[in-house]
Amino acid sequence: MCHWRPWLESGICVPLRAVGRSKQGFVYRIQNLRFGIKPCIPAVQCPRMMDNMAMDASKEQEAAIERMVRVFYERALANETLGPIFRDAIHDWEPHIKTVSDFWSGVVHGTGRYQGNAYAPHIKLKFEAEAFDDWLAVFQSAASDELAPKDAKEAIRVAHHMAGSFKAGLFPFTDKDGRPSRTPPA
Numbered sequence: 001m002c003h004w005r006p007w008l009e010s011g012i013c014v015p016l017r018a019v020g021r022s023k024q025g026f027v028y029r030i031q032n033l034r035f036g037i038k039p040c041i042p043a044v045q046c047p048r049m050m051d052n053m054a055m056d057a058s059k060e061q062e063a064a065i066e067r068m069v070r071v072f073y074e075r076a077l078a079n080e081t082l083g084p085i086f087r088d089a090i091h092d093w094e095p096h097i098k099t100v101s102d103f104w105s106g107v108v109h110g111t112g113r114y115q116g117n118a119y120a121p122h123i124k125l126k127f128e129a130e131a132f133d134d135w136l137a138v139f140q141s142a143a144s145d146e147l148a149p150k151d152a153k154e155a156i157r158v159a160h161h162m163a164g165s166f167k168a169g170l171f172p173f174t175d176k177d178g179r180p181s182r183t184p185p186a
């Protein structure tokens with residue numbers, strides 16, 4: 001069984017040891033991560049295996065995903081914490097919206113169109129761990145407003161799971177006040 005490791009810059013597929021099974025698929029742990037953390041990775045299918053297994057989504061489903069992504073960015077840009085992060089990082093919006101729509105259409109409908117590494121672009125971004133709370137709140141409102149209830153539920157579940165993995169990867173330490181930190185305590 002081959003799984004994609006979203007936090008590796010290379011985005012390569014490697015065989016991983018399954019430590020359990022959930023409704024969504026196998027759950028894996030990485031044994032030798034930098035900083036020694038071992039987060040569970042989301043049950044995202046390996047893009048190479050998905051080539052032959054990719055499913056179609058209807059035009060309505062695709063349109064709903066794109067609407068959700070656009071609504072997410074409208075609200076994120078109006079958010080005090082997220083707005084400056086996105087404005088600084090993204091200058092060419094339409095290709096980005098297409099990439100992120102492909103990502104969510106893969107998560108929700110299994111289309112397998114997104115073949116990138118979702119974690120890697122976040123490594124260079126400068127934001128505090130609390131930004132994940134705003135990101136999740138905005139994502140949850142966009143998904144609930146624009147997707148069918150079942151699709152929204154699945155998208156929100158994966159968003160929480162991946163936000164947890166991203167946060168553990170980007171903020172592997174705890175500072176003296178008990179807050180997640182990018183660097184070890186002095």
Ligand code: HEM
Nearest residue numbers: 085086089099100103116117118121131132135159162163
């Ligand atoms: C604090 C939370 C987050 C912030 C501030 C954030 C911000 C960003 C920014 C600025 C980019 C564009 C980077 C670039 O192109 O240089 C990006 C890309 C992306 N983000 Fe996030 N993000 C967050 C969390 C998440 C989470 C939890 C997910 C997944 C559930 C996610 C999925 C993606 C994807 C799929 C891309 C596109 C990657 C690609 O270009 O292949 N983000 N994010």
